[in-house]
Amino acid sequence: xxxxxxxxxxxxxxxxxxxxxxxxxxxxxxxxxLQPFGPVGLFASLAVLAIAQVIVHFRFFLHIDLxxxxxxxxxxxxxxxxxxxxxxxxxxWVLGNLMTRMM
Numbered sequence: 001x002x003x004x005x006x007x008x009x010x011x012x013x014x015x016x017x018x019x020x021x022x023x024x025x026x027x028x029x030x031x032x033x034l035q036p037f038g039p040v041g042l043f044a045s046l047a048v049l050a051i052a053q054v055i056v057h058f059r060f061f062l063h064i065d066l067x068x069x070x071x072x073x074x075x076x077x078x079x080x081x082x083x084x085x086x087x088x089x090x091x092x093w094v095l096g097n098l099m100t101r102m103m
Contacts, residue, residue, distance in 0.1 A: 017060025024053045 028049045035042050058064045064073050 013060050013063075017056055020056045020060065021053060024049055024056065028053075 028046060031037075031042065031045050031049070037045055058074075058077075062073075064070050064077065066074070
């Protein structure tokens with residue numbers, strides 16, 4: 001692929017990602033404002049839209065996909081998410097324990 005074609009392809013990817021990100025953000029705000037599904041459905045739909053937003057950002061802006069050469073980057077990101085989840089869960093656990101002891 002020539003340099004000009006590669007640039008055009010990257011530009012198309014960025015514009016597609018931007019369009020999808022704006023659409024997903026607008027859908028999230030619209031869902032939160034209108035609340036068509038009730039409280040539980042609202043939480044579930046916002047969670048699905050947030051996961052879709054993360055996937056769009058990984059694919060179109062960070063250029064991370066499931067190909068062999070990008071697998072190390074994906075593993076690094078997943079490991080980072082695991083470490084952050086462990087830290088958050090530990091913090092919630094400790095604070096919850098402290099709250100029960102204070103009551």
